[in-house]
Amino acid sequence: xIDRAFDLLxxxxxxxxxxxxxxxxxxxxxxxLFIALGLLMAVVWARLAAxxxxxxxxxxxxxxxxxxxLAAYRALQxxxxxxxxxxxxxxxxWALVAAVLSGALVAAIGWAVLGLEPPAASAGREALARLxxxxxxxxxxxxxxxxxAVDTLAEVxxxxxxxxxxxxxxxxxxxxxxxxxxxxAGGEPVLMPLLLRVTVPMGVxxxxxxxxSGGHQPGGAFQAGAVLAALGVLLRLTGRLQPxxxxxxxxxxxxxxxxxxxxxxxxxxxxxxxxxxAYPEGWAYTLILLIETGLTLAIALPLTxxxxxxxxxxxxxx
Amino acid sequence: xxxxxxxxxxxxxxxAAFFFTGTVGLLRFPGTFARLHALTKADNLGxxxxxxxxxxxxxxxxxxxxxxxxxxxALVAATVSAHLIARYTLRxxxxxxxxxx
Numbered sequence: 001x002i003d004r005a006f007d008l009l010x011x012x013x014x015x016x017x018x019x020x021x022x023x024x025x026x027x028x029x030x031x032x033l034f035i036a037l038g039l040l041m042a043v044v045w046a047r048l049a050a051x052x053x054x055x056x057x058x059x060x061x062x063x064x065x066x067x068x069x070l071a072a073y074r075a076l077q078x079x080x081x082x083x084x085x086x087x088x089x090x091x092x093x094w095a096l097v098a099a100v101l102s103g104a105l106v107a108a109i110g111w112a113v114l115g116l117e118p119p120a121a122s123a124g125r126e127a128l129a130r131l132x133x134x135x136x137x138x139x140x141x142x143x144x145x146x147x148x149a150v151d152t153l154a155e156v157x158x159x160x161x162x163x164x165x166x167x168x169x170x171x172x173x174x175x176x177x178x179x180x181x182x183x184x185a186g187g188e189p190v191l192m193p194l195l196l197r198v199t200v201p202m203g204v205x206x207x208x209x210x211x212x213s214g215g216h217q218p219g220g221a222f223q224a225g226a227v228l229a230a231l232g233v234l235l236r237l238t239g240r241l242q243p244x245x246x247x248x249x250x251x252x253x254x255x256x257x258x259x260x261x262x263x264x265x266x267x268x269x270x271x272x273x274x275x276x277x278a279y280p281e282g283w284a285y286t287l288i289l290l291i292e293t294g295l296t297l298a299i300a301l302p303l304t305x306x307x308x309x310x311x312x313x314x315x316x317x318x
Numbered sequence: 319x320x321x322x323x324x325x326x327x328x329x330x331x332x333x334a335a336f337f338f339t340g341t342v343g344l345l346r347f348p349g350t351f352a353r354l355h356a357l358t359k360a361d362n363l364g365x366x367x368x369x370x371x372x373x374x375x376x377x378x379x380x381x382x383x384x385x386x387x388x389x390x391x392a393l394v395a396a397t398v399s400a401h402l403i404a405r406y407t408l409r410x411x412x413x414x415x416x417x418x419x
Contacts, residue, residue: 189401189402189405190401191397191398191401191402192398195394195398198394199394
């Protein structure tokens with residue numbers, strides 16, 4: 001009874017927020033409501049007993065996407081105007097075209113899904129039944145890095161391609177990213193150094209724990225990468241990390257290292273194990289942990305750099 | 319029900335009341351400072367009461383410690399964000415002459 005009421009409240013909240021995100025006249029309001037929508041979405045995933053998705057949604061969907069949207073909002077503001085000037089909105093007729101097209105797409109997909117026969121043997125049950133073959137105890141990690149490793153590899157490549165695309169079209173450094181760079185040497189809120197002293201070590205610890213726990217419980221490279229990226233955003237906003245126009249060799253290594261490592265181990269699987277992207281007998285857990293470590297960096301760094309709007313970052317303590 | 323359960327229900331109800339009044343204050347109070355004042359009560363006391371109520375029902379001391387940690391981390395986040403918002407608002411109104419932060 002109370003569960004049903006809670007679910008109805010969630011659904012109502014999601015729908016109400018979604019309508020307001022689209023219909024709101026002020027872009028800033030839309031962005032803030034979209035972040036709230038992401039947080040509610042995380043609660044929905046938790047209610048559906050999908051803690052992996054809930055973690056990823058809260059960290060990436062609400063947290064980092066929100067930060068990216070706010071940075072984009074600022075970059076859209078007309079140059080030279082201070083503070084609260086609203087960026088020019090999309091003309092109404094184009095908004096109408098986009099709304100009709102996406103509405104038609106949703107209706108078509110919904111129609112197709114409703115017409116599907118429920119499969120007799122779902123892939124999920126088979127994956128659960130053969131969990132022992134994967135080398136890890138968490139079914140999610142088994143699917144992501146063993147049964148459907150090719151999807152995960154493609155996802156990280158997409159993230160890298162998005163970063164490259166953003167660099168290609170990037171505006172000059174001054175306009176991109178989160179606004180005037182605060183100088184850590186002076187005029188900083190008194191609580192900020194204290195917060196960083198607590199948050200940064202704790203965040204690194206949490207990221208490491210999430211990465212390690214992916215082997216046997218919810219967690220893994222995506223969640224750990226998102227936490228590291230959030231720390232990057234925090235350090236960039238407080239001026240500890242300053243944007244620069246060149247990518248250092250270490251950053252290049254982190255950007256492509258995970259993809260190269262994943263591909264190399266996957267290709268080696270053709271000779272050493274049964275197939276491409278298969279792991280040799282007995283090595284699965286070690287290799288998966290190694291790949292996930294590389295992927296964590298390959299996820300965290302592009303996200304931070306996308307937020308920063310720069311090609312690289314340099315440490316500048318105080 | 320046992321005494322612990324009654325205490326737990328009381329703490330949860332008190333927490334809910336704090337959140338309710340905090341939300342009403344956030345929506346109805348005029349000005350940033352008054353709203354911050356309302357919000358921080360809900361965040362700090364309300365969440366503290368809810369965490370206490372849940373800790374009383376927890377199976378082990380370990381779970382209760384985790385709830386206490388959640389409260390502590392939320393306190394730090396609420397303190398810093400309230401400080402930053404208040405500081406920004408003060409500067410917006412030309413209050414920068416008043417002391418270093």
